[in-house]
Amino acid sequence: MKIPQSFYLGTDVVAISKALLGKYLFTSINGIISGGYIVEAEAYNGAVDKASHAYDNRRTPRTEVMFREGGIAYVYLCYGIHEMLNIVTSTEGHAQAILIRAIHPTDGIDLIMERRKMEKLKSNITAGPGSVAKALGIDRRLNGHSLESDVLWLEDRGLNFRDEQIAAVPRIGVDYAGEDALLPYRFYVKGDPYVSKPNK
């Protein structure tokens, strides 16, 4: 069943990030469904987080969707090449978001391989935020889009991980954020082959 909007309205983005592990993420593009369950996510805590695009409540055309009410997608372009999917959380005016860094694919594998131009299923097919977006056909057209729609949505299928199966470590690629770069805001499922590279 689809996850209701109330799930995204919580104000503790770090706790929600952890809770997202094991939730299923799907897209239906041109009538074909693809997706899988989330195995890696990072929290970005809005105004007080130097690593966030919305640090100090910085509003630009790009960050505007993060200030909206939770339950929508924030998709932006990084390095001029890669689209990144984020889940916007919290209430209106609070720019919190969760970067989806890796999923464990379960549905539409053929389509995912086609989008990624891979002949065989390798574990890096949906490892890393740019890879996830490409694999599921997500791009900036979905920016600001509801997560309860028929194109993009999350489901709870009762898959849960125990605390000892989940690692909490510093985020990737945010060295510019000073002391905030050290916060343990990256969560992943230990041992899952689809977790992105830096995975000890």
Add this chain to the structure above:
DNA sequence: TCGTCGATCTACT
């Protein structure tokens, strides 16, 4: 207006 750098990935040496 220009130059720099970024929540990255791939291909090639």
Add this chain to the structure above:
DNA sequence: GTAGATCGACGAG
């Protein structure tokens, strides 16, 4: 291991 792709936000001039 490192270069190249190449857009949006930012700060300097």
